[in-house]
Amino acid sequence: MSQDSDRHRESGVDGLGALIADDIEDQSRPRSERRRRRRRPLITLVAFIIVAAIVVFAVFFARDIINQFRDVPDYTGSGKEAVQVTVDPGDSLSDIAQKLVDADVVKSARAFTDAAEGNDAAKSIQPGTYQLKTQMKATLALDTLLGNGSKLTQTVTIIEGQTVAQTIAKLSEATGIPLADFEAALADRANLGIPAWVPADVPVLEGLISPGTYEFQPDDTALTILQSMVAHFTQRTADLGIEQKAAAVGLSPYDVLKVASLIETEIKIPDERSMAARVIYNRLAAGEALGIDASTAYGVGKKGNELTTADLQDPNNPYNLRIVPGLPPTPISGFGDAAVEAALNPAEGTWKWYVVNSADGTHTFVSTYEEFLAARQVCQQNGWC
Incomplete structure (x- = not known):
């Protein structure tokens, strides 16, 4: 810088004047030198960016190296002794990890949660009891929980419309418990937890083994299984208010179950359920036989389309609703909540018959x-009934 510019600063010339003086001086320099002076800030900025990028990369790289080599206790083998671990509904991965540690399946909770973090399927571990081994590598323990073969808990779905005989046959097949054990448990009525409003002398427990999806543990017996299903039935009917609402339709709570089972077996279209209930109540009020062949079929252990003329004319079948007036002795199947709701809330109408029309x-x-005769003729001509 020239002495003149120094004198400008020393003599108190303002900054703008100094800059103008510097610019005049810069213009007097060769062009190549002026370009070098202008490039210096850009070079400095680029250098700063490069250094910053290197630092960021180094930080992340170092973190990965540290994570890779950090000391997380974990077993290395495929396991030793068989052990069972139960995953409860609502358990988080951390909860599961702690249960595995407590059972000595994995060496540390962190080893399991680290393995789970790298596997999206870990979030889909289902409640139930699993067969694992002690001292397993965490990734193998996770794979075992996600595999189909390790779950000991049996999931069984009982659909609406099934009879008690069909239900216990399915339970026996799913759990491996002998059918005879379920038959014996059904006979042990005092220990099944049947609601007090169910008559003690009912010939079968039809309708009291509630439909639904159940999880059964390896140590469950036929009795504990049926107890849980009856308990589910008791809770369902309590929630529906069957004891309080039955009187409004002129029936006992148990008779409401009979109506619900008839609706469940006969009607597949949701909007028709309450109308079918009204048909039943109108015929009961008139003292007329209900004529529901699904009940007759239940009484002889057949399907509806297997009934013979002799079956329909048999006065010794108490479930033959073509001959025997009133409701059947018991419900004829399991039923869903919608059927109970319909039985408790029949539609308004004067109907006395319903006939399939499609x-x-x-x-x-x-x-x-x-x-009725005209509708039945159309039904028969089209092969619908």
Whole structure:
């Protein structure tokens, strides 16, 4: 810098004047030198960016190296002795990890959660009891929990419309418990937890083994299984208010179950359930036989389309609703909540018959016998009934 510019600063010339003086001086320099002076800030900025990038990369790289070599206690083998671990509904991965540590399946909770972090499927571990081994490598323990073969808990779904005989047959097949054990448990009524409003002299426990999806543990017996299903039934009917609401339709709570089972077996279209309930109540009020062949079929252990003329005319079958007036002695199947709701809340109407009117199972509801005969003729001509 020239002495003149120094004198400008010393003499108190303001900054703008100094800059103008410097610029004039810079213009007097060769062009190549002026370019070098202008490039220096850009070079400095680029250098700064490069150094910053190197530092960031080094930090992340160092973190990965540290994570890779950190000391997380973990077993290395495939396991030793068999052990069972139960995953409860709502358990987090941390909860599961701690249970595995407590059972000596994995060496540390961190080893298991680290393995789970790298596997998206870990979030889908289902509740139940699993067969594992002690002292397993955490990744192998996770794989075992995710595999189908290690789960000891049996999941069984009982659908609406199944009979008690069908239900216990399915339970026996799913759990491996002999069918005879379930039959013996059914006979042990005092220990099943049947609600007090169910008559003690009912011939079978039809309708009291509630449909639903159940999880059974390896140590469950036929009795404990049926106890849990009856308990589910008791809770369902309590939630539906069956004891309090039955009187409004002129029935006992147990008779409401019979109506619900008839609706469940006969009606597949949701909107028709309350209408079918009204048909039943109108015929009961008139003292007329219900004529529901699904009940007759239950009484002889057949399907509806297997009934013979002799079956339909048999006065010794107490479930033959073509001959025997009133409701059947018991429900004829398990039933869902919607069927109970319909039985407790029948639609308003004068209908006394319903007849299938299409291949999808919908019905025509009619009030006179002449309408019934016409609807039945259409049904038969089309092969719907």
